[in-house]
Amino acid sequence: MKTGARILLECLRLEGVRHVFGYPGGAALPLYDALYDEKQIEHILVRHEQGAAHMADGYARATGGVGVCLATSGPGATNLVTGLATAYMDSIPVVAITGQVRTHAIGKDAFQEADITGITIPITKHNFLVKRVEEIPETISKAFHIARSGRPGPVLVDVPLDVSLAKMAWDPSMYPDKADIPTYKPTTRGHEVQIRRAAAALDEAQCPVLYVGGGAVLSGAEAEVRELAERTNTLVTTSLMGKGIIDEHHPLSIGMLGMHGTAYANHAVHNCDLLFAIGARFDDRVTGKVDRFAPRxxxxxxxxxxxEIGKVRVPEVPIVGDIKTVLAAMLPHVKPKPWSAWNDQIMEWKSEFPLVYPSDGRLYAEYVIEMMGQATNWEAIMTTDVGQHQMWAAQYYKCRRPHQWITSGGLGTMGFGLPAAIGAQVSSPGTRVLCLSGDGSFQMCTQELMTATVYGLPIIVAIVNNRSLGMVRQWQELFYQERYSHVDLQASPDFVKLTEAYGGFGLRAETPEEFRNALSKALEVRDRPVVIDCVVPTEENVYPMIPAGQSVDEMRIRENLEELKVTVDTEGEEWSFDREERVLEQFVALRKGGSSAERGS
Amino acid sequence: MAASLTRRAPQTHVITALVGNHPGVLARVAGLFARRGYNIESLTVSVTEDPDVSRMTIVVAGDQLVLEQITKQLHKLIEVIRVADYVDAPTVERELGLIKVRAEPKDRGEIMQIVEVFRGRIIDMSDRTFVIEVTGSVEKLDKMAELLSSYGIREMVRTGVIAMARGSRTA
Incomplete structure (x- = not known):
């Protein structure tokens, strides 16, 4: 006879779990008691449950496997919520195990009770409340199957205290070989006719572009995507989540598209006659105004x-299936094509609108990113937080492979970068892990520096410190008359001293030269985290930029900065999405020489 | 007043979902509609011939694209077994209504005539009111409510639509 908690751990082992990120508490005591003797699964003690969820997420993204986190009931479980929502939006396979109050106390407002299955319905792919010890093996098996199959996503398993204490006869042979869920059968093979039509469409197109998203990364389809691109000489743009699916140094890569994508990728998509979307979901940060996105x-x-098919844009050729399987079935029908005049046109755009940043002796985030890439031969895993630095990293960090780029794309979670880097480093001890953060984001999960120190993880964090919530500041500058409302972070801790207090190695750089020196020192550290406080100009903005809800026609590049600043009367109005759109309409009207009074209100 | 209470939105569709008979399934379905901003006109849940399976009949408003999204999103819920919309299929649809109407002695004859025409039944009677039971299509219940409204509807409860394909087709 074994306890439910012991059986649960053995089930995790059978699923191949090697690491669990967690934080103990009352309702999780039996699980932690079982972990006390556990030899095969290493438990990483975090400092906040949100960190545990992000670490499991980063672990999953770095490996392509499932990440596991563990928390107690009530506040422990609710602290996972942001992490689960982050994983859900980016379709990352995470299994979260939470303690719950005893079954008879559920619904009685017991100490540390929260209805975590109710709370997480909209932010998990599925969740379970385990009612009896006998259900544990089957539930764990289903949870992992659901998390990793089809469109992956987080699954939460809530285990009441009395269930994890209860005993039953158990041996590992009782674990289901294969989860059987009659109501859940994701489609993997695409429709043969549609696959042929897609191959024919690519063959016929004069001006095709491949638009590849995170789905291709999740499916492990990098070889197929590259083969498709190379055989047909089709240029590849990726969404934020698709970065690395093709080596961004490859001549067929034209970088990221969308709001802060490269000008040439956006021009290419705007003018293409075939948009070949692979595992991408036409997010609003990609399309801007939908009816002016890839209009031809x-x-x-x-x-x-x-x-996802037809959610935003109705495709002429829809194919439902696993990306790798579908592309593998398509490739035999794909005919080789030579380099085209269309590609030359895109290359022309590329030389006309390159990514540029100032070189005036001051330190810039873009430089920081390029140096980090060069110093690691662009082979390091890069995690980011959210904001301007994230977009600069997306533009300037040229990934060589998938699973190398770890960022919160859909939810845009500040505080993600450091714990995700910890998860990635735990999963891949032999790989260099870098984290690009901001002075705002870094302060949202700083406490996990302690975790990195305790486990001796040599993560290098570069804080792009502009003493400001830069992305919000940028929008306030451009669309809110430079009314800088609550974005000033002059009052921040000394990040060097803070890092030292956590037992890490802190460095500061205020010039390009200082940064190069700091980075080479950082690369020598092998036993603890390093934080480089990179002091950069506050006023530096991210360009190119297509304002929200606009199209490539309204793209702003560095040369016309002054034109971006508009004055819009917004006095006395509540903030709303509607208002944001109206402000943008006025902005566009002004740009086109119209009067804001005519377009306003 | 009755018209605004009962008239269906211009474009409505009946969707049937067979779901696992587990606690929390209704919350998942209702949550999905709320989160994605779909409008539920009515929703009924009931047992089926299989005790492990419940059947939800949902009337939703929206165009073809919205309907397609709803169907696909519903299908993604792990506990949803099958989703059918009845856009292209002939169906029988029924709804049950209970209407408590004011019935002054002078009006009783007329009300009883209306009930007879609509093949309803008076199932409770007091000195001032009737409770009328009626089944039929949504339109029939709408029409009856409209006619009764001139006497004063005190209370009305409707089950929402249940639907079934005609012929041998099943959901």
């Missing part, structure tokens, strides 16, 4: 989730 293009859309 036929669309092929391949996705494992049928609900």
């Amino acid at each position: 293009a036929r669309v092929v859309h391949i996705d494992v989730d049928p609900a």
Whole structure:
């Protein structure tokens, strides 16, 4: 006879789990008691449950496997929520195990009780409340199967205290070989006719572009995507989540598209006659105004989730299936094509609108990123937080492979970068892990520096310190008359001393030379985290930029900065999305020489 | 007043979802509709011939694209077994209504005539009110409510639509 907690750990082992990120508490005591003797699964003690969820997420993204986190009931469980929502938006396979109050106390407002299955319905792929010890093996098996199959996503398993204490006869042979869920059968193989039509469409197109998203990364389709691009000489743009699916040094890579994508990728998509979308979901940060996105293009859309097909843009050729499986089936029908005049046109745009940043002796985030890339031969895992630095990293960090780029794309979670880097480093001890953060984001999960120190993880964090919540500041500058409302972070801790207090190695750089020196020192540290406080100009903005809800016609590049600043009367109005759109309409009207009074209100 | 209470939105569709008979399934479905901003006109949940399976009949408002999204999103819920919309299929649809109407002695004859025409039944009677039971299509219940409204509807409860495909087709 074994306890439910012991059995649960053995089930995790059978799923191949090697690491669990967690934080103990009353309702999780039996699980932690079982962990006390556990030899095969290493438990990483975090400093806040949100860190545990992000670490499991970073672990999953770095490996392509499932990340596991563990928390107690009530506040422990609710602290996981942001991490689960982050994983859900980016379709990352995470299994979260939470303690729950005893079954008879559920619903009685017991100490540390929270309805975590109720709370997490909209931010998990599925969740379970385990009612009896006998259900544990089957539930764990289903949880992992659901998390990693189809369109992956987080799954939460809530285990009441009395269930993890209860005993039953158990041996590992009782674990289901394969989870059987009759109501859940994701489609993997695409429709043969549509696959041929897609190949034909690519062959016929004069001006095709491959638009590749995170779904291709999750499916492990890098070889197939590259083969498709190379055989047909089709240029590849990726979404934020698709970065690395093709080596960004490859001549067929034109970088990221969208709001802060490269000008040439956006021009290419705007003018293409075939948009070949692979595991991408036409996010609003990609499309801007939907009816002006790729207006002349036929669309092929391949996705494992049928609900993504036609959600934003109705494709001419829809294919539901696993990306790797579908592309492998398509490749035999794909005919080789030579380098085209269309590609030359895109290359022309590329030389006309390159990514540029000032070189005036001051330290810039873009430089920091380029140096970090060069120093590691662009092979390090890069995690980011959210904001301007994230967009600069997306533009300037040229990934060589998938699973190398770890960022919160859909939810845009500040505080993600450091714990995600810890998860990635735990999963891949032999790989260099870098984290690019901001002075705002870094302060949202700083406490996990302690975790990195305790486990001796040599993560290098570069804080792009502009003493400001830069992205919000940028929008306030451009769209809110430079009314800088609550974005000033002059009052921040000394990040060097703070790092030292946590037992890490702190450095500061205020010039390019200081940064190069700091980075080479950082690269020598092998036993603890390093934080480099990079002091950069506050006023530096991210360009190119397509304002929200606009199209490539409204793209701002560095040369016309002054034109970006508009004065819009917004006095006495509540903030709302509607208002934001109206402000943008006025902005566009002004740009086109119209009067804001005519367009206003 | 009755018209605004009962008239269906212009574009409505009946969706049937067979779901696992587990606690929390209704919360998942209702939550999905709330989160994605779909409008539920009515929703009924009931047992089926299989005790492990419940059947939800949902009337939703929206165009074809919205309907397609709802169907796909519903299907993604792990506990949803099958989703059918009845856009292209002939169906029978029924709804049950209970209407408590004011019935002054002078009006009783007329009300009883209306009930007879609509093949309803008076199932409770007091000195001032009738409780009328009626089944039929949504339109029939709407019409009856409209006619009764001139006497004063005190209370009305409707089950929402349940639907079934005609012929041998099943959901």
